[in-house]
Amino acid sequence: MKKxxxxxxxxxxxTRPDPAGTxxxxxxxxFTAQLTxxxxxxxxxxxxxxxxxxxxxxxxxERWSSELAQTVxxxxxxxxxxxxxxxxTVLAALKTTPGIAQARLLPDDEVEGLLEPWFGxxxxxxxxPVPRLIEVTRAAEGFDAEALRLRLEGEAPDAVLxxxxxxxxxxxxxxxxxxxxxxxxxxxxxxxxGAMITLAAKAAxxxxxxxxxxxxxxxxxxITIATAFVRRFTRRAAMGAAGGTALATAAVWAxxxxxxxxxxxxxxxxxxxxxxxxxLIPVAAAAIxxxxxxxxxxxxxxxxx
Amino acid sequence: MIEMxxxxxxxxxxxxxxxxxxxxxxxxxxxxxxxxxxxxxTTFLRLCYADLLPSGGRMAAFGQDVRGLSRDGIxxxxxxxxxxxxxxxxxxxxxxxxxxxxxxxxxxxxxDMPALGELLAWVQLSGHARAMPPELSGGERQRAALARAxxxxxxxxxxxxxxxxxxxxxxxxLLQLLxxxxxxxxxxxxxxxxxxxxxxxxxxxxxxVLRIAGKRLQLAGADL
Numbered sequence: 001m002k003k004x005x006x007x008x009x010x011x012x013x014x015t016r017p018d019p020a021g022t023x024x025x026x027x028x029x030x031f032t033a034q035l036t037x038x039x040x041x042x043x044x045x046x047x048x049x050x051x052x053x054x055x056x057x058x059x060x061x062e063r064w065s066s067e068l069a070q071t072v073x074x075x076x077x078x079x080x081x082x083x084x085x086x087x088x089t090v091l092a093a094l095k096t097t098p099g100i101a102q103a104r105l106l107p108d109d110e111v112e113g114l115l116e117p118w119f120g121x122x123x124x125x126x127x128x129p130v131p132r133l134i135e136v137t138r139a140a141e142g143f144d145a146e147a148l149r150l151r152l153e154g155e156a157p158d159a160v161l162x163x164x165x166x167x168x169x170x171x172x173x174x175x176x177x178x179x180x181x182x183x184x185x186x187x188x189x190x191x192x193x194g195a196m197i198t199l200a201a202k203a204a205x206x207x208x209x210x211x212x213x214x215x216x217x218x219x220x221x222x223i224t225i226a227t228a229f230v231r232r233f234t235r236r237a238a239m240g241a242a243g244g245t246a247l248a249t250a251a252v253w254a255x256x257x258x259x260x261x262x263x264x265x266x267x268x269x270x271x272x273x274x275x276x277x278x279x280l281i282p283v284a285a286a287a288i289x290x291x292x293x294x295x296x297x298x299x300x301x302x303x304x305x
Numbered sequence: 306m307i308e309m310x311x312x313x314x315x316x317x318x319x320x321x322x323x324x325x326x327x328x329x330x331x332x333x334x335x336x337x338x339x340x341x342x343x344x345x346x347t348t349f350l351r352l353c354y355a356d357l358l359p360s361g362g363r364m365a366a367f368g369q370d371v372r373g374l375s376r377d378g379i380x381x382x383x384x385x386x387x388x389x390x391x392x393x394x395x396x397x398x399x400x401x402x403x404x405x406x407x408x409x410x411x412x413x414x415x416x417d418m419p420a421l422g423e424l425l426a427w428v429q430l431s432g433h434a435r436a437m438p439p440e441l442s443g444g445e446r447q448r449a450a451l452a453r454a455x456x457x458x459x460x461x462x463x464x465x466x467x468x469x470x471x472x473x474x475x476x477x478x479l480l481q482l483l484x485x486x487x488x489x490x491x492x493x494x495x496x497x498x499x500x501x502x503x504x505x506x507x508x509x510x511x512x513x514v515l516r517i518a519g520k521r522l523q524l525a526g527a528d529l
Contacts, residue, residue: 213394216380
């Protein structure tokens with residue numbers, strides 16, 4: 001059916017004002033209309049949070065991945081009489097290793113800072129068998145970690161090269177999976193919205209079967225009949241989604257600021273231009289309403305001669 | 306206008322309801338279609354406005370084979386054919402005047418309010434313009450249906466038992482309106498089993514009477 005319902009004509013019908021009141025040929029549906037608006041609003045509300053989750057976890061995965069990939073740590077746990085000598089050996093080896101931009105021995109106060117969450121403030125670092133930590137920053141081209149590990153084994157047997165892979169990979173992987181889950185949730189929400197609008201449109205079309213029959217008998221084209229329904233449901237979906245998006249965006253905005261602790265929940269939000277992403281949700285809802293109602297109307301009209 | 310050649314139609318494949326029908330409806334003609342109940346009068350009218358498609362033979366409407374019409378083509382055909390049903394359906398949520406103007410509305414044409422007022426006056430419904438369809442009596446509904454059928458100034462008017470639910474006076478009033486339309490150049494085809502109505506019409510208009518009998522169409526004017 002090309003033919004009687006081309007998208008361009010439908011789009012013109014949707015975007016033009018309706019001064020003649022053609023939409024009035026379809027009777028008002030009252031409570032059903034309110035339900036459609038409410039459902040679209042609820043879906044949009046959920047979509048904003050799914051979007052925020054996807055964006056936040058994406059940022060988190062990138063940050064962890066890039067920050068941790070830039071540095072590695074050399075940990076030296078030698079006996080007290082050897083620790084200074086092995087530390088110096090390691091620093092010297094690092095200086096001559098290609099692909100290393102900087103090697104820095106962490107001073108005691110920084111080590112104290114790392115231990116503070118477990119031991120509290122004023123930790124007597126010197127009284128504890130705390131290993132020496134050397135923070136190594138990669139150069140752009142990177143270095144051969146395996147060769148460095150072998151060299152350290154030979155020159156400083158109590159030094160261990162830790163490239164953070166062991167705990168970095170699960171974290172980055174978890175963040176990436178959360179992002180995929182967020183995006184998948186968005187898809188599910190879009191599909192559920194489409195199903196919901198299709199059901200509502202089908203109910204409206206079925207309830208107005210006699211109206212459609214009369215309109216066809218007096219010479220109404222499919223495009224005219226379909227546009228009356230499509231315009232109505234597209235508007236309801238867009239209006240509901242706009243309301244739900246506004247509420248959810250305000251809720252995300254009202255979340256606590258991301259603080260130094262940088263916990264995940266406080267980072268759930270939008271940043272910079274990212275605040276514009278939610279604007280796409282009412283547009284997407286309108287598109288879903290348009291497509292779902294159009295498909296339902298087409299199917300229904302095929303059954304009416 | 307409408308041309309049928311050896312047309313046949315059946316709701317089930319093996320047993321046609323109508324067979325071997327040939328007819329040409331000329332502009333400005335006036336026809337009655339009679340026959341016993343169940344003979345296929347309504348089916349015949351539905352074929353005329355492409356609500357049904359013939360099973361065999363050929364049928365052309367305004368020069369176009371109805372089988373080749375697209376859905377938009379069918380809509381276009383129906384704008385040229387005004388139909389009055391026995392149980393006319395309206396959109397009950399719209400007032401009578403808007404129901405009558407509905408064909409213009411769905412065609413995207415402007416509603417000429419003075420012309421609509423004249424049309425309402427012609428069918429004597431001026432006082433019911435704002436009434437809702439369920440508030441109308443049977444006769445008023447039929448007149449409203451006639452007004453809706455002619456508002457697009459169709460070339461052909463089909464009426465299916467238009468006086469079936471009306472008393473004699475109201476039937477005569479409706480017949481008079483149809484005769485006036487015929488005098489203005491419209492072709493009219495009325496399906497009815499009311500022989501008194503046919504006799505009354507033949508005193509005022511040159512009408513041909515067709516009868517469906519034995520699945521076929523016969524000319525039956527001579528005995529009336």
